[in-house]
């Protein structure tokens with residue numbers, strides 16, 4: 016399940032390598048060894064380590080500025096096309112998002128210029144401005160790679176810093192969700208263009224284009240959901256008429272309820288107290304393993320997540336995603352008063368989205 020390997024911490028921020036980064040580095044290492052033998056492989060690998068350090072510094076640029084704004088940074092993951100700083104919640108003040116997004120490319124540009132300056136002093140302009148990609152000297156190459164890193168990350172699509180910078184600029188003049196939608200559309204159009212260019216020039220560009228295209232979509236979705244659910248009380252979508260089970264009931268009772276209604280997950284209640292939940296997959300597993308006569312109390316989940324009536328849909332959605340559940344019991348003063356399902360949240364999104372569209376037209 017884990018797709019990355021933890022390396023260590025810098026400034027208290029955990030750094031890990033994504034498997035694709037490791038594959039990428041291994042692939043390059045093999046190419047170096049194949050082309051030039053052991054000596055080329057050693058210089059190739061040390062260059063890769065320097066490249067890895069450059070990407071880490073780029074991400075640290077983001078992370079340290081974010082942390083200065085009080086954003087919790089849970090770690091940095093390095094991917095072949097750059098890195099990802101995992102932050103708990105990006106600030107929605109455009110100026111802050113702008114500074115966090117700019118900090119990475121700015122770090123790369125400063126590194127590139129410093130290395131370029133060192134190269135000028137050491138090797139002179141001919142070696143520094145040499146345009147071939149393969150071969151060449153370590154320091155000028157590293158300078159070039161850092162500048163490339165900055166340029167790539169300034170591409171105007173969402174997982175890239177350029178997308179965030181663009182949205183922050185738009186968000187100064189319009190609501191955050193609209194700014195996101197526009198930035199995502201521009202990112203998608205840009206990705207299609209980049210992909211087409213890549214098809215005829217460099218397949219690597221196609222890979223980046225796909226990454227931007229889907230990244231733009233998922234960011235637009237995330238913000239759309241967050242905006243729709245913001246400040247909406249859970250009572251808006253929770254079912255207040257629902258069936259409950261008793262621990263002494265048989266699983267067949269859950270099946271009957273499922274046949275006769277829309278409910279697939281059941282709170283298990285004893286003496287007015289919620290003691291467990293029986294999800295659809297638990298019912299299926301119990302039928303398979305023990306048959307319809309199994310006692311609910313034996314097969315129900317005793318560890319489960321609940322929400323309370325004073326929580327918003329935004330919080331409920333985060334909770335339901337975190338537990339991977341299809342529904343959550345809603346409590347008030349420790350008693351169950353409702354059931355909120357993923358389906359109901361989805362319905363709310365559809366109708367709330369349609370409603371806001373009509374009011375804007």
Ligand SMILES: [Zn+2]
Nearest residue numbers: 119120168176
């Ligand atoms: Zn970046």
